[in-house]
Amino acid sequence: MSHSGGPVVAIAFHSGYGHTAVIAEAVARGAAQAGAEVVSICVDTITDEQWAQLDAADAIVFGAATYMGTASAAFHAFAQASSKRWFPHAWADKLAAGFTNSGAKSGDKSSTLGYFATLAAQHGMHWISLGLLPGWDSTQGSEDDINRLGFFLGAGAQSPTDAGPEGVHPSDIATAEHLGARVARQAAIFRAGRAALAA
Secondary structure (H helix, E strand, O other), X not given: OOOOOOOEEEEEEEOOXXXXXXXXXXXXXXXXXXXXXXXXXXXXXXXXXXHHHHHHOOEEEEEEEEEOOXXXXXXXXXXXXXXXXXXXOOOOOOEEEEEEEEOOOOOOHHHHHHHHHHHHHHOOOEEOOXXXXXXXXXXXXXXXXXXXXOOOOOXXXXXXXXXXXXXXXXXXXXXXXXXHHHHHHHHHHHHHHHHXXXX
């Protein structure tokens, strides 16, 4: 993968109804604004070329809706297929992060984020948390606060089940943009450190 010298952030996600795709786009936007080259990959239609893009990326952000307490079946299929990368430790020392969406404000999203972190750990990757204090946790707060759902491990979003992708909350979009920017900045630091060591 050729790029201008900045970090490459890949977003590997599955979106069943379009809501999670909106969050993925926000992560991509935040990463790009922070100087990264971004590759977005829908894991249910992943190609050999896209697997190679994941292999070449400095960071991979995992994303899927939370269904029945875990990531979607399509994402699980992708994760299991990534075992071909696990055997040679191809993703070791890359950065990783995650985001998820559900219809309920809690929706057991922490289970999905934990699953993503475990997947990253099995690949020998370094997990990047959301890095935000919780919003909407006082009488002075509101649902318009960034990180309104109060997640720490990654970005959590809530979308009404009877609304389309346009129903994704602006605060959740801003939170996802923050995650993308944070991953891009950390990837730039890692990239510069490796270059310094090589020199």
